Amino acid sequence: MSDEIKSTFPATDAEPTATSSAEPLWNVLIIVLIVITLGLLFFGGVYFDRHGGWFNPKVYPPYTTLENLEAFQPKSGAEAAAAQGKKVYEAVCGICHGVDGMGKPGQAPPLAGSEWVLAKSVNRLAHIPLAGLAGAVTVEGKEWNMNMAAMGAGLSDADLSAVLTYMRTAWGNKAGEVTADDIKKIRNSLGGHPQPMSGDQLKSMPE
């Protein structure tokens, strides 16, 4: 029995050194590798969370996350109003007046360069989408005789003012902006069910 103990335990007088450590070297290596791997996994996870966009098909570098991409979408301010104006114009007005504002023969007169659009104040212009227009009008020296429904009556004040601002500033037009308050005043003055205006009726109003 005592012989067995002697053979399995190192001699007590031998001081433990680095080479005769109880922990074999490869054991230590494996632990170090595991720690490194876990560290890399953690780093990778954090990196993916911050830059990967969580596999969202809309997120491309250099945008890192959906929130980051969202921060670059126009939300408010003049840019957003202009964007909204263009959008509403193309959906509502552009079908007849053309997305380039040049009008369409037999359908609608041009808006680009039109004296109705470029007037100093927006009073006459805003009456047209709010009340509609029937009968003959002269636009840029040409006579147009047709009907326009009150296409703007269903739009909000903000949308209609954005559209009119877009008309007055796009395609080389250079006229002032239209505010939602302007539209509100004119809409209130028209009342609930306005009849379509005639060109002469509009001409009799202040600009």
Add this chain to the structure above:
Amino acid sequence: MKTGFSVFLAAFVALGASWFGLVYAPLQQLGRAQQTVILHSTDVWPPQRTGDVTLGLQVYRASGCVACHTMQVRQTGMANEITLTDLKDHPATDFKEFLKSLMIAPPLDACSNGILANLDHWDGKVPVTLYSGDDGSVVAALADKLKPAGVKTVTGVLTSGPDLARGWGLRQSVAADYLYDQPVQLGNLRAGPDLSLIGIRAPDLNWHLQHLYAPRSLVKGSTMPAFRFLFELRKQVDGKSSPDALVLPPEFAPAAGLEVVPTAEARHLAAYLVSLQASAPLYEAPFTPVTAAK
């Protein structure tokens, strides 16, 4: 074979993992892509292709254009920017004081130091960039607050990167650009320029036809091979060229009495090249077109 099941399992896992990563996951991510709405507009992107454009892609593929041309624009940076363009007779010092007074409320308070530091050595000249950075709310807040003061500002999302600086694109390429490409001709070598925006950089169909027949007649020192097999050398009828014949400079023109007429393939390829106009701002690739910013 004792280990048969293990071998099967290992092979199954290996193939299954690559199928999952290369087939299933991309399909889930982009496989059901459809036309998307262009930013600030009701138009959709990409536009439907006409028949000759669809055929042109196959000519592009068969002619090996992809060996020397890429169709992917990389973008390395972007910024929400607001630029002061008109002071309206206000003295610069007054404007600075006014700007300082705006910086109390969020979100402007967080970046007030940066904005004011930009103007430290400003001598009142416009245009001057007030803010350029990630935060869109700062730009919106500044624009809203400066508008009642009567000064004019221009806001926008600016994209940047070496490809964009060369004029090869207005924004990075995104998956939507390739919706109708079958197969997608991304390319990985740029012996020639990137073609994502070639339809806007060179919008003339006849330019492309002449360029395909004799590249060096239009671009001096071009290394592009001439694709003469896409053209037919014909005898002139009654000594006159047909309306479709190329009008070539004398050193590239065929012998007297002959004319160069593009084949259907050449027309399809030219139509395809003109259709490459990756210029629409999208949700995933927002930018402010320069015309709108002016």
